[in-house]
Amino acid sequence: MPVNARIAESHAEISLWRRHLHQHPELLYDVEGTAAFVAEKLGDFGCDDVATGIGRTGVVGVIHGSRPAAGGRGIALRADMDALPIVEETGAAYASLTRGKMHACGHDGHTAMLLGAGKALAATRDFAGSVVLVFQPA
Numbered sequence: 001m002p003v004n005a006r007i008a009e010s011h012a013e014i015s016l017w018r019r020h021l022h023q024h025p026e027l028l029y030d031v032e033g034t035a036a037f038v039a040e041k042l043g044d045f046g047c048d049d050v051a052t053g054i055g056r057t058g059v060v061g062v063i064h065g066s067r068p069a070a071g072g073r074g075i076a077l078r079a080d081m082d083a084l085p086i087v088e089e090t091g092a093a094y095a096s097l098t099r100g101k102m103h104a105c106g107h108d109g110h111t112a113m114l115l116g117a118g119k120a121l122a123a124t125r126d127f128a129g130s131v132v133l134v135f136q137p138a
Contacts, residue, residue, distance in 0.1 A: 025083030
């Protein structure tokens with residue numbers, strides 16, 4: 001299955017991840033819950049390497065492609081994980097459960113999208129080199 005179709009097939013799951021992250025916002029480098037969520041997903045996807053505690057609470061996943069790459073080529077994709085100190089008053093069903101913290105910046109979406117890309121890439125591995133998924137705390 002082409003990677004675009006695989007990602008489209010995962011749309012509902014990626015939306016659920018975003019809503020989960022939106023409900024559980026964390027600030028700056030204090031993103032332990034988010035980092036644990038991300039690391040668990042990367043492990044479930046079968047990433048070749050998952051490192052935690054990078055820059056205190058960052059997470060890095062590595063996926064090696066199935067085709068050889070000259071010179072150890074690779075690419076990194078990055079997403080922020082932190083939220084903002086804002087009271088959410090949206091009334092959304094998936095609104096923040098932590099008063100005074102909110103993903104008003106879109107980092108919940110960035111994190112969910114990078115997880116979706118990682119899931120698709122780990123499932124297909126139809127590329128040369130490696131993809132490094134960097135989840136930055138702040």
